Amino acid sequence: MSIRIITADLPRLVAFYEEVTGLQADWATPRFAELRSPAGTLALADVATVPLFGPGSAVPAANRSAIVEFVVDDVDTTHARLVDRLDDVVTPPTTMPWGNRALLFRDPDGNLVNLFTPVTEAARARQRAQLAG
Missing domain, CATH: 3.10.180.10 (2,3-Dihydroxybiphenyl 1,2-Dioxygenase, domain 1)
Incomplete structure (x- = not known):
């Protein structure tokens, strides 16, 4: 299982989740990193990756659900x-x-x-x- 969060400040969010989870991020590219655990993966991606899924398909910092x-x-x-x-x-x-x-x-x-x-x-x-x- 993987959950992906889109952000406009990837280094900040990766550092935050590394501290919270105690996991070290694996940076696949400068715009995408993953924190993997036996239970699943938290993927963090820069807003610049959104067009790969479809323009406007995700908006950083807009989640309330x-x-x-x-x-x-x-x-x-x-x-x-x-x-x-x-x-x-x-x-x-x-x-x-x-x-x-x-x-x-x-x-x-x-x-x-x-x-x-x-x-x-x-x-x-x-x-x-x-x-x-």
């Missing part, structure tokens, strides 16, 4: 590590009714990001089942 989500070992520890880097925290670490402890914030382009840790047995079981395929 999707949430990019990452499972982390400990949301509170991750929040403490990133607290000075996050300019727009939407929800501080909070245990959600479905059993995940979640931290929601916006990346530098305004995309909503959720870092979460399953904390109840039911949430951990759902996560295990999802990873098993």
